[in-house]
Amino acid sequence: PYSSLLDQRPGKNLQRAPDSFNCKKFFQQCGLTKKSPAEVKKVFGILDNDASGFIEEEELKFFLQRFNPGARVLTEKETKAFMSAADDDSDGMIGADEFQAMVLS
Numbered sequence: 001p002y003s004s005l006l007d008q009r010p011g012k013n014l015q016r017a018p019d020s021f022n023c024k025k026f027f028q029q030c031g032l033t034k035k036s037p038a039e040v041k042k043v044f045g046i047l048d049n050d051a052s053g054f055i056e057e058e059e060l061k062f063f064l065q066r067f068n069p070g071a072r073v074l075t076e077k078e079t080k081a082f083m084s085a086a087d088d089d090s091d092g093m094i095g096a097d098e099f100q101a102m103v104l105s
């Protein structure tokens, strides 16, 4: 299951309030920053729901829900901030390399 990839599931208390989401902090809280590149790639695959090879803004919005169906969706502000933090080449999508660089840096 998806949540086994994380040390802590998002949802209950984790960045629950709207506009409180901070992706870097989230990766640390969930223990993702200590995972192997292969595991981070698995997480990327979960987030890339349509298997396009990229995480689009529409998919990013449901970031928290991919790990815990009871979690909230990200606000537009959070989604945009998340996207711009990860999207190095500014094509409006997060590629596997960009995701990995962001999580593990």
Ligand SMILES: [Ca+2]
Pocket (backbone or CB within 6 Å): 047, 048, 049, 050, 051, 052, 053, 054, 055, 056, 059
């Ligand atoms: Ca996709």
Ligand SMILES: [Ca+2]
Pocket (backbone or CB within 6 Å): 086, 087, 088, 089, 090, 091, 092, 093, 094, 095, 098
């Ligand atoms: Ca990109």
